[in-house]
Amino acid sequence: MAEEEDFSALPVEDRWVHKVWKVRKAAYEEAAQAFEKSPDEYAPVFRPFVQDSSLWKGAAADSNVAAQQEGLAALCAFLKFGGREGAVRARQHAVTPIVEKGLTSTRAATKASAVEALLLFVELDVPGPVIEDILPALSNKQPKVVAASLAALTSIFHNYGCKTADPKPVLKILPKAFGHADKNVRAEATNLAVEFYRWLREAMKPMFWNDLKPTQQTDLEAQFEKVKAEGAPKQERLLRSQQAAKERAPTASAEADEYDDGGDDEPAEIDVFDLAEPQDVYSKIPKDFFDNTASTKWKERKEALEALYAVVNVPRIKDADFHDVTRTLAKCMKDANIAVVTQAAQCIELLAKGLRKSFAKYRGTVMGPIMERLKEKKQTVADALGLALDAVFLTTNLTDCMEEITTSLAHKNPQIKEGTMKFLVRALRTTRDVPSKEEIRTLVESAKKLLAEGSEALRSGGAEILGTIMKIIGERAMNPHLEGLDDIRKVRIKEFYEVAEVKAKEKPKPPPAPVARGPPPRKVVGKKAPPGIKKAAPPAAAPPVEVAPPPLAPQPTSRPVASKLGMPKPGALGGLKAPQKRTLPGLGTASPRRAAAPSPPLDEDPPSPTTPKAPAQRMGLGRGGLAGRSLALAKPAAQAPLAASPSPTPYSNLAHVERAELEELRDVNERLLKQIEDARHDRSKLMSEIQELKNQNAGLIEDHTRDVLSIKAKETQLVRARSDAEAAEQTNERLRRELDRLKRALSKAEAAGANNGPTSPSSPNIGFGMMSPSHDDAGIYRDGGYPSGPNRNRMSFASTMSEEKENGESAPFPRNKLSPEIRYAGSAASSGRGSPARGFRRDVPADNNNNNNNREARPDPQSAGGGYTSYTDRSDSQAGSRAGSRLGEAPSTGTSMGTGVESWKRAAEVTSQLKARIEQMKASKARDQSPLG
Known part of the structure; x- marks a missing residue:
């Protein structure tokens, strides 16, 4: 028997595409071993496959099943040990052969390698391109290819989740898979739908649910019931970018967990709004909508609103100019028929849910009229108005709605108070932004007034508001606001605090990082200071300052002169003949602001009686303030002709200056707060006037419309009369x-x-x-x-x-x-x-x-x-x-x-x-x- 030819001397690239399958299989195995032994992703073994990424197309779709198995194993090793660049280049050549040939293989190892290769392609980059390459296989003529593609998509979403991988492209074509003739395809479509339900819950249904048959809906509901008990799913595999981010910040996450209050944040549930495509509903509004809403018959008004409800009942609405629509709906809030009011509130709710943040500009138009209509005692109307308010609040924040809320809480109608109170409690529970201190103070004052109401519902509502606020800002921060309340009310507030569930919690701030200390002060060798001059100890936080001592020789012509930076010049202390005793009040005569400075605390050392007066008076801190002090201390004094020990520094006087500056800043802060409060009050007045003007404008527009219609009717009558007169004239002329x-x-x-x-x-x-x-x-x-x-x-x-x-x-x-x-x-x-x-x-x-x-x-x-x-x-x-x-x-x-x-x-x-x-x-x-x- 002839010996087999040895192909091991050929390069790997040539053996990779050899016509003998055993040669190809050996090349795949050799490449996989080389990939595993490579030191890093930049090794030379990866270079041929990065430069010619089309080699992976033949390996993934090899005609021999044994060679195909080894080819897919080599691809997995290449993706696992190689870099992102090679994966991105190989993806466009390998994904389609993997889906058509690898996923449908009869060998379990080949099928597992194919799925692993797809997951590695996703891990190294992003899921979107891989999913786009898999979706065309769902239209393949062979049912086994369609079923295998659906199973691969299920594996991708199961491992990476719907937050990392976008489910919208797959949800759009899922009804087609449910309508397939092959039962295996329908079974895999069911598995994929169940996987989507694990991540999306009810948000997935509007995308495809109505396209299914009733029996399929029943079967899916039975499968969904099994998934509901599993809880929220977690992402099993992380992208390379996510892994790197997690490795870079382990310390930050540990500190965040340390100062967390123990309540784990719930995973953000994917909303149907994020999955749906925006739809243009403004062009679909009936042309006679505005005329019918102004009709004198309530049935016509209600039918017009029902037509609008059918148009805007979509998951996501494309932004347009809805000012005229919202004004009409706000006007319907004043309708005498409660059926019209309920239908208008439902339309506002759908508009707010469909527009989300884009609806914020219409909030001022509809929120006030809705709150005014809360006086209705019928529960169905109150529920519809409450849902509309909740939907409007989700498009804005608590700061924007504060004015309407405080105004309605002080309304004379108890029904409006109660409805506003319930809305405020729901808003505090759903908001994710912690209110500011001013807003908390305003809400607490309004809630305290509710505690004194005669109705039990209003008193309980006030306690619930305070308990919810306490849950947000904490019990310690809430205690100052509860001063003056009796124990019974405090107990009631504490009960609501314990059962309240909020999404916004003010977490305690982590302790500040320790300040790095500077180098130790240098020792200056020189003459000793004169007797009687005591060296003042510098504060711990201040950097060391070296000041040249005054010379002992008398200089009659010298006088204290301050430098530009606020520190005394070298010759400023030269005229001192003997230390003189100076009291502390004498130091403040240089500046009237210093005279108003408070006395130093008791724990500070009193100034030495032998402290020279000139440096204290000429420090230059009266005008420069704290900035002048920092500059003076940051720059050392000019060198003296003779080095000497550091002279005393009047740190006690600097403390007085700091306190004076602090008091002045506090006064300025109080004035600014007062101005802000006045501006807020003026703004509330102006907003109320604007609302009144808007209402008047709406009334004038209505009157103008009525007058225009009357004029048109009169003109029609006049034209008819003229035509009759002309006909009569013609008849008269003919008779003549x-x-x-x-x-x-x-x-x-x-x-x-x-x-x-x-x-x-x-x-x-x-x-x-x-x-x-x-x-x-x-x-x-x-x-x-x-x-x-x-x-x-x-x-x-x-x-x-x-x-x-x-x-x-x-x-x-x-x-x-x-x-x-x-x-x-x-x-x-x-x-x-x-x-x-x-x-x-x-x-x-x-x-x-x-x-x-x-x-x-x-x-x-x-x-x-x-x-x-x-x-x-x-x-x-x-x-x-x-x-x-x-x-x-x-x-x-x-x-x-x-x-x-x-x-x-x-x-x-x-x-x-x-x-x-x-x-x-x-x-x-x-x-x-x-x-x-």
């Missing part, structure tokens, strides 16, 4: 034109009758034809109708026949015997204003004189001898013969003339009646159009 036409027709008919004589056969017929009662306009006035009424187009054969019957006339021919022209002219064309028959009648008088000789008269069957006469051309012989054959012989001349005269008289009567009615109509229109009518 019709009357003129009738007058002209009548005058022409009269003129024609006078010219032709009473024997003319055509004159009566023409005149009556122009004013025939069967004419549409004449028929209108005959029936008593108006021109614009339904009788305008009234023209029927039956009405004409009825008139003829009343006059004793009868139609000579039946309707079916008439010619086509006459039949159509009498039925359809004669009834309208634009009919051909009307136009023909209008043209008859004008053409009467010119064309009368060329035409022949023919009686119209519709008028039965008394109507207008149809005319045909003489040249139309065939039509005339046919008409003659159908109509028969024409009536005799005497009969026609008599009938024409009688019809002419009727026309004149009808015309006079028409004129009278038109005048009545004009008078009626004039009365209608007059402003007084």
Whole structure:
């Protein structure tokens, strides 16, 4: 059997990608051992894999299962002993092969190495990129890849927690995993959801809960019940950055634990607000919201608020300008209907929870009206208002709400006092900021007033407020505020103090670090000081100061001169001949401020009677104060010609100056505190005035809106009235034109009758034809109708026949015997204003004189001898013969003339009646159009 070829002489990089799997496996094992034996992450063995990180892609997805196992083991060793740079470079090449090939392996060791590699990738950097590379595998076609990816995500969140790894990207796609067809995928999705519940609790449900089936929700609830009893989870593995931070500050954490009061802070629970994405709800508010909230019907107002509630009921709201919405909701707090008030309070609560810190600018708009509405005795309304106040408080702090709280605690209505007291207790329990001393003093004074109330609820509320404050600042700091209270009330306060649970606790300050002492003072060798001059002992905290002693030789021309730094110059003490006794009051004559300085304490050494006066008076501390003293002591005095022992320093006088400066600073501090109190008082007054002005402005805006609506209604009425007036004017003008036409027709008919004589056969017929009662306009006035009424187009054969019957006339021919022209002219064309028959009648008088000789008269069957006469051309012989054959012989001349005269008289009567009615109509229109009518 041939010996196997030895590939050990090849470089590791070449063997790493060799086509023989045994060579690759040996290279993986050799690299893993080299990584474990490396001294640090900068060893040369790591360099090839850092420079060419794509080598890990083949190792993680090796086609041979045995080689793949060793390749993943080598990757784990590389990540464990290598640095962050190599891990970051290898991550983009290795994570996807690990998820697709390593997690789905049938070998347990391979699968464990794959999971460990993913955890090491997270540990060396951050979890986000690793999770992003795993998420695409959840859409893989193979169910085993999806299930393995979900299991890997579960391991990551189990070890590092949801505070280190962001769960939002996974929560968004979790419903898709629950809807998968494979049961193993659904089982792994359930495990991941349970792991999320360990960290997030109820905050995770709004992200995906509504997308699950009811049976899945029931199964998850059963799994969640098992997790609730486990308590808060802890992060099992730390990132490299967290490990380094923990190693750097072990001492600080130990000191913090030493001065802690023993109460462990609860881990901050992840809120649904942090997981949700902001949603734009302002654009979804109904357009008629503001109009409906101003309606006079409470149901419309309530429905508008319900529509707003449905819009803002989201976990997180995108910030926008909600000033108009909050003003409307604040106005609804004054509504007479409690259902509207309750719905408005719920909308405020959702807005505050959805906006969080962005809602702080609307606090002043809604908090005051809500507290004023606390007077409602119905419990449902009080609960809704309380929840709204709690949500608003979480967006601000106790300092911002202090003014409204103190004002409502002093309200004359006991219901408002009680509701405000309960809100204050809840605020003190939830706040994480310790109130300032001024705020504590204000709250204590307000609570003490509640202790004297007649209601038991208010007295208990005052004691609960004091007990909660005591829990925050401590029992020792609270004792000065409880002076003057009887023992019964103190016992009651102590009971509330023992059961109170707060999140803000004022911890005692650690003792100051010991001050490092300076080097020992140098010994100056020189002459001794004159007898009688006593060396004053310096204070312990002051640094040693070396001062040259005055020379013993007399110098008459010298006098004490102070240097710029406040210390005496070398020649300042040269004129001393003998030590003189000086008393302490004489030292303060140089400055009036020193005269007011208090006397030194009893434990201080009195000044020596032989202490020279000049240095004490010329120290320069009257103006420079403490700053001048520090500079004078920091710089040694100028060297004297002859070295000598240190001269005495008036430290007792410096103590007096310090006390004077301290008293002056205290006075200034008191004045500043008084100014701050006055400014706060003025601010409260100004805020109340601003609130009143806001309320007045809201009322004015409401009145202005009402006036604008009224003006618009009046304008609408005016436009309608103008349109009616124009229509009436047009009708009147048309009637006037019709009357003129009738007058002209009548005058022409009269003129024609006078010219032709009473024997003319055509004159009566023409005149009556122009004013025939069967004419549409004449028929209108005959029936008593108006021109614009339904009788305008009234023209029927039956009405004409009825008139003829009343006059004793009868139609000579039946309707079916008439010619086509006459039949159509009498039925359809004669009834309208634009009919051909009307136009023909209008043209008859004008053409009467010119064309009368060329035409022949023919009686119209519709008028039965008394109507207008149809005319045909003489040249139309065939039509005339046919008409003659159908109509028969024409009536005799005497009969026609008599009938024409009688019809002419009727026309004149009808015309006079028409004129009278038109005048009545004009008078009626004039009365209608007059402003007084």
